[in-house]
Amino acid sequence: MSFTCKELLIKSKEKVLLNVSFSFERSFAFIGESGSGKSLTLKALLGMLPRELSVSLDYHASYTLQRGESIAFVPQNPFTALSPLSKIERQFMASRKAACGYLEMVGLEEHFLDRFPSELSGGQLQRIIIAMALSLSPRLLLLDEPTTALDEESKTVVLALIKQLQERCGFDLLFVTHDVATIENLCEEIGIIQQGRMVEYGMTHEVLNDPKASYTQQLLSSGFRQRSFRT
Numbered sequence: 001m002s003f004t005c006k007e008l009l010i011k012s013k014e015k016v017l018l019n020v021s022f023s024f025e026r027s028f029a030f031i032g033e034s035g036s037g038k039s040l041t042l043k044a045l046l047g048m049l050p051r052e053l054s055v056s057l058d059y060h061a062s063y064t065l066q067r068g069e070s071i072a073f074v075p076q077n078p079f080t081a082l083s084p085l086s087k088i089e090r091q092f093m094a095s096r097k098a099a100c101g102y103l104e105m106v107g108l109e110e111h112f113l114d115r116f117p118s119e120l121s122g123g124q125l126q127r128i129i130i131a132m133a134l135s136l137s138p139r140l141l142l143l144d145e146p147t148t149a150l151d152e153e154s155k156t157v158v159l160a161l162i163k164q165l166q167e168r169c170g171f172d173l174l175f176v177t178h179d180v181a182t183i184e185n186l187c188e189e190i191g192i193i194q195q196g197r198m199v200e201y202g203m204t205h206e207v208l209n210d211p212k213a214s215y216t217q218q219l220l221s222s223g224f225r226q227r228s229f230r231t
Protein backbone atom coordinates (compact mmCIF):
# COMPACT_ATOMS: atom_id res chain seq x y z
CA MET A 1 0.00 0.00 0.00
CA SER A 2 1.15 3.54 -0.49
CA PHE A 3 -0.04 6.81 0.95
CA THR A 4 0.47 10.28 -0.51
CA CYS A 5 -0.60 13.43 1.24
CA LYS A 6 -0.39 15.96 -1.63
CA GLU A 7 -1.35 18.90 0.56
CA LEU A 8 -2.25 19.41 4.16
CA LEU A 9 -2.82 23.06 4.97
CA ILE A 10 -4.22 24.16 8.32
CA LYS A 11 -4.98 27.80 9.12
CA SER A 12 -6.11 29.54 12.23
CA LYS A 13 -7.65 32.85 11.10
CA GLU A 14 -4.96 34.06 8.71
CA LYS A 15 -2.06 32.28 10.40
CA VAL A 16 -0.80 29.11 8.69
CA LEU A 17 -0.27 26.48 11.39
CA LEU A 18 0.74 23.64 9.12
CA ASN A 19 1.62 23.23 5.46
CA VAL A 20 3.01 19.80 4.65
CA SER A 21 3.03 17.17 1.94
CA PHE A 22 4.59 13.73 2.17
CA SER A 23 4.30 10.21 0.88
CA PHE A 24 5.31 6.78 2.08
CA GLU A 25 4.90 3.13 1.18
CA ARG A 26 4.31 1.32 4.46
CA SER A 27 5.61 3.04 7.57
CA PHE A 28 6.33 6.69 8.22
CA ALA A 29 7.59 8.50 11.29
CA PHE A 30 6.82 12.16 11.89
CA ILE A 31 9.65 13.64 13.94
CA GLY A 32 9.50 17.11 15.42
CA GLU A 33 9.90 19.19 18.50
CA SER A 34 7.03 20.20 20.72
CA GLY A 35 4.63 22.52 18.87
CA SER A 36 5.95 21.62 15.39
CA GLY A 37 2.58 20.31 14.19
CA LYS A 38 2.70 16.52 14.67
CA SER A 39 -0.59 16.21 16.52
CA LEU A 40 -2.34 18.59 14.12
CA THR A 41 -1.34 16.26 11.27
CA LEU A 42 -2.80 13.21 12.98
CA LYS A 43 -5.95 15.07 14.00
CA ALA A 44 -6.42 16.28 10.42
CA LEU A 45 -6.13 12.71 9.08
CA LEU A 46 -8.60 11.53 11.72
CA GLY A 47 -11.01 14.40 10.93
CA MET A 48 -10.78 15.60 14.52
CA LEU A 49 -9.72 19.24 14.17
CA PRO A 50 -11.76 21.97 15.86
CA ARG A 51 -14.14 23.96 13.64
CA GLU A 52 -12.26 27.25 14.01
CA LEU A 53 -9.35 25.86 11.99
CA SER A 54 -9.66 25.80 8.21
CA VAL A 55 -8.26 22.66 6.67
CA SER A 56 -7.36 21.68 3.16
CA LEU A 57 -6.41 18.02 2.84
CA ASP A 58 -5.64 16.38 -0.48
CA TYR A 59 -4.41 12.81 -0.32
CA HIS A 60 -4.17 9.67 -2.36
CA ALA A 61 -4.32 6.18 -0.89
CA SER A 62 -5.83 2.87 -1.87
CA TYR A 63 -8.48 3.50 0.83
CA THR A 64 -10.51 6.46 2.09
CA LEU A 65 -9.63 7.80 5.51
CA GLN A 66 -12.45 7.03 7.90
CA ARG A 67 -11.96 7.29 11.63
CA GLY A 68 -12.83 4.02 13.36
CA GLU A 69 -12.99 2.11 10.07
CA SER A 70 -9.97 2.41 7.79
CA ILE A 71 -8.01 4.38 10.42
CA ALA A 72 -7.34 3.42 14.02
CA PHE A 73 -5.52 5.48 16.59
CA VAL A 74 -3.26 4.76 19.56
CA PRO A 75 -2.90 7.82 21.80
CA GLN A 76 0.02 8.95 23.89
CA ASN A 77 -1.36 8.31 27.36
CA PRO A 78 -2.92 4.88 27.99
CA PHE A 79 -3.84 5.91 31.55
CA THR A 80 -6.46 8.40 30.32
CA ALA A 81 -7.56 6.70 27.08
CA LEU A 82 -10.12 4.32 28.63
CA SER A 83 -13.10 4.88 30.89
CA PRO A 84 -12.23 4.12 34.52
CA LEU A 85 -15.86 3.07 35.11
CA SER A 86 -16.08 -0.04 32.93
CA LYS A 87 -14.21 -3.28 32.73
CA ILE A 88 -12.08 -3.82 29.62
CA GLU A 89 -14.59 -6.20 28.01
CA ARG A 90 -17.29 -3.49 27.88
CA GLN A 91 -14.90 -1.10 26.16
CA PHE A 92 -14.08 -3.46 23.29
CA MET A 93 -16.23 -3.02 20.20
CA ALA A 94 -16.13 -6.78 19.62
CA SER A 95 -17.63 -9.94 21.07
CA ARG A 96 -15.84 -11.56 24.03
CA LYS A 97 -14.59 -14.31 21.75
CA ALA A 98 -13.23 -11.86 19.17
CA ALA A 99 -11.75 -9.66 21.92
CA CYS A 100 -9.89 -12.72 23.27
CA GLY A 101 -8.38 -13.25 19.83
CA TYR A 102 -7.16 -9.63 19.68
CA LEU A 103 -5.77 -9.85 23.21
CA GLU A 104 -3.88 -12.97 22.20
CA MET A 105 -2.34 -11.01 19.32
CA VAL A 106 -0.86 -8.55 21.82
CA GLY A 107 0.25 -11.28 24.22
CA LEU A 108 -2.44 -10.89 26.89
CA GLU A 109 -4.75 -13.51 28.37
CA GLU A 110 -8.56 -13.56 28.54
CA HIS A 111 -8.77 -12.56 32.23
CA PHE A 112 -7.67 -9.01 31.34
CA LEU A 113 -11.18 -8.51 29.93
CA ASP A 114 -12.58 -8.76 33.47
CA ARG A 115 -10.36 -6.04 34.92
CA PHE A 116 -10.85 -2.31 35.29
CA PRO A 117 -8.22 -0.07 33.59
CA SER A 118 -6.97 1.08 37.02
CA GLU A 119 -5.89 -2.50 37.77
CA LEU A 120 -3.41 -2.62 34.87
CA SER A 121 0.11 -1.30 34.22
CA GLY A 122 0.83 1.30 31.53
CA GLY A 123 2.36 -1.34 29.24
CA GLN A 124 -0.63 -3.66 29.66
CA LEU A 125 -3.06 -0.80 29.02
CA GLN A 126 -1.21 0.27 25.89
CA ARG A 127 -1.31 -3.31 24.60
CA ILE A 128 -5.07 -3.40 25.25
CA ILE A 129 -5.51 -0.13 23.34
CA ILE A 130 -3.51 -1.61 20.45
CA ALA A 131 -5.75 -4.72 20.58
CA MET A 132 -8.83 -2.43 20.43
CA ALA A 133 -7.31 -0.66 17.42
CA LEU A 134 -6.69 -4.03 15.72
CA SER A 135 -10.33 -5.00 16.24
CA LEU A 136 -11.21 -2.34 13.63
CA SER A 137 -9.02 -4.09 11.02
CA PRO A 138 -7.47 -0.74 10.07
CA ARG A 139 -5.64 0.00 6.83
CA LEU A 140 -3.75 2.81 8.54
CA LEU A 141 -2.68 2.86 12.18
CA LEU A 142 -1.84 6.28 13.65
CA LEU A 143 0.27 6.35 16.79
CA ASP A 144 0.83 9.57 18.74
CA GLU A 145 3.95 9.07 20.88
CA PRO A 146 2.56 5.74 22.15
CA THR A 147 5.52 4.97 24.39
CA THR A 148 6.05 8.36 26.05
CA ALA A 149 4.09 7.44 29.19
CA LEU A 150 5.72 4.00 29.53
CA ASP A 151 8.77 2.76 31.44
CA GLU A 152 11.79 1.51 29.44
CA GLU A 153 10.83 -2.18 29.60
CA SER A 154 7.22 -1.62 28.49
CA LYS A 155 8.45 0.73 25.77
CA THR A 156 10.62 -2.01 24.24
CA VAL A 157 7.78 -4.55 24.42
CA VAL A 158 5.25 -2.20 22.81
CA LEU A 159 7.60 -1.15 19.97
CA ALA A 160 8.47 -4.78 19.15
CA LEU A 161 4.78 -5.63 19.21
CA ILE A 162 3.86 -2.84 16.80
CA LYS A 163 6.50 -4.04 14.33
CA GLN A 164 5.38 -7.65 14.57
CA LEU A 165 1.68 -6.72 14.19
CA GLN A 166 2.36 -4.60 11.14
CA GLU A 167 4.09 -7.56 9.48
CA ARG A 168 1.21 -9.85 10.45
CA CYS A 169 -1.78 -7.56 9.72
CA GLY A 170 -0.36 -5.44 6.87
CA PHE A 171 -1.64 -2.02 7.96
CA ASP A 172 0.24 1.18 7.09
CA LEU A 173 1.85 2.95 9.99
CA LEU A 174 2.10 6.65 10.76
CA PHE A 175 4.09 7.17 13.93
CA VAL A 176 4.50 10.53 15.62
CA THR A 177 7.38 11.03 18.00
CA HIS A 178 9.95 13.48 19.29
CA ASP A 179 12.33 10.55 19.88
CA VAL A 180 14.16 9.17 16.84
CA ALA A 181 15.61 6.20 18.70
CA THR A 182 12.12 4.66 19.01
CA ILE A 183 11.49 4.44 15.28
CA GLU A 184 14.87 3.65 13.71
CA ASN A 185 13.97 -0.03 13.45
CA LEU A 186 10.24 0.45 13.03
CA CYS A 187 9.65 2.97 10.24
CA GLU A 188 11.16 2.66 6.78
CA GLU A 189 10.53 6.34 6.03
CA ILE A 190 10.83 9.46 8.10
CA GLY A 191 9.82 13.12 7.88
CA ILE A 192 11.28 15.98 9.88
CA ILE A 193 8.83 18.74 10.71
CA GLN A 194 9.75 22.17 12.00
CA GLN A 195 7.25 24.90 12.87
CA GLY A 196 4.52 23.48 10.65
CA ARG A 197 6.75 22.77 7.65
CA MET A 198 8.18 19.47 6.45
CA VAL A 199 11.86 20.28 6.12
CA GLU A 200 12.96 16.87 4.85
CA TYR A 201 11.56 13.41 4.24
CA GLY A 202 12.84 10.15 2.78
CA MET A 203 14.14 6.70 3.67
CA THR A 204 14.99 6.59 7.38
CA HIS A 205 18.57 5.36 6.95
CA GLU A 206 19.28 7.97 4.25
CA VAL A 207 17.87 10.90 6.23
CA LEU A 208 19.67 9.83 9.39
CA ASN A 209 22.99 9.03 7.73
CA ASP A 210 23.05 11.79 5.12
CA PRO A 211 20.69 14.59 6.17
CA LYS A 212 20.20 17.30 3.52
CA ALA A 213 18.39 20.00 5.46
CA SER A 214 20.42 22.12 7.84
CA TYR A 215 17.75 21.73 10.53
CA THR A 216 18.05 17.91 10.36
CA GLN A 217 21.85 18.18 10.46
CA GLN A 218 21.54 20.42 13.49
CA LEU A 219 19.28 17.92 15.27
CA LEU A 220 21.57 15.01 14.48
CA SER A 221 24.69 16.84 15.56
CA SER A 222 22.98 17.73 18.84
CA GLY A 223 22.80 13.98 19.48
CA PHE A 224 19.06 13.47 19.17
CA ARG A 225 19.50 9.87 18.00
CA GLN A 226 20.72 9.02 21.47
CA ARG A 227 18.16 10.99 23.41
CA SER A 228 14.80 12.64 23.19
CA PHE A 229 14.93 16.27 22.04
CA ARG A 230 11.63 17.39 23.53
CA THR A 231 11.99 21.03 24.61
Ligand SMILES: Nc1ncnc2c1ncn2[C@@H]1O[C@H](COP(=O)(O)OP(=O)(O)OP(=O)(O)O)[C@@H](O)[C@H]1O
Pocket residue numbers: 012017032033034035036037038039040041050053178
Ligand atom coordinates in the same frame (compact mmCIF):
# COMPACT_ATOMS: atom_id res chain seq x y z
N1 LIG B 1 -6.91 24.54 17.94
C1 LIG B 1 -5.82 25.28 17.70
N2 LIG B 1 -5.94 26.59 17.43
C2 LIG B 1 -4.85 27.36 17.19
N3 LIG B 1 -3.57 26.89 17.19
C3 LIG B 1 -3.41 25.58 17.46
C4 LIG B 1 -4.51 24.70 17.73
N4 LIG B 1 -4.00 23.43 17.96
C5 LIG B 1 -2.66 23.55 17.85
N5 LIG B 1 -2.30 24.81 17.56
C6 LIG B 1 -0.93 25.32 17.35
O1 LIG B 1 -0.35 24.61 16.26
C7 LIG B 1 1.03 24.32 16.51
C8 LIG B 1 1.30 22.83 16.39
O2 LIG B 1 0.63 22.12 17.47
P1 LIG B 1 0.70 20.52 17.65
O3 LIG B 1 -0.16 20.20 18.82
O4 LIG B 1 0.36 19.86 16.37
O5 LIG B 1 2.24 20.30 18.01
P2 LIG B 1 3.02 18.93 18.32
O6 LIG B 1 4.15 18.86 17.36
O7 LIG B 1 2.07 17.77 18.32
O8 LIG B 1 3.55 19.20 19.78
P3 LIG B 1 3.68 18.20 21.06
O9 LIG B 1 4.86 17.31 20.79
O10 LIG B 1 3.93 19.17 22.18
O11 LIG B 1 2.38 17.47 21.20
C9 LIG B 1 1.34 24.86 17.91
O12 LIG B 1 1.96 26.11 17.75
C10 LIG B 1 -0.02 25.01 18.56
O13 LIG B 1 -0.06 26.06 19.49
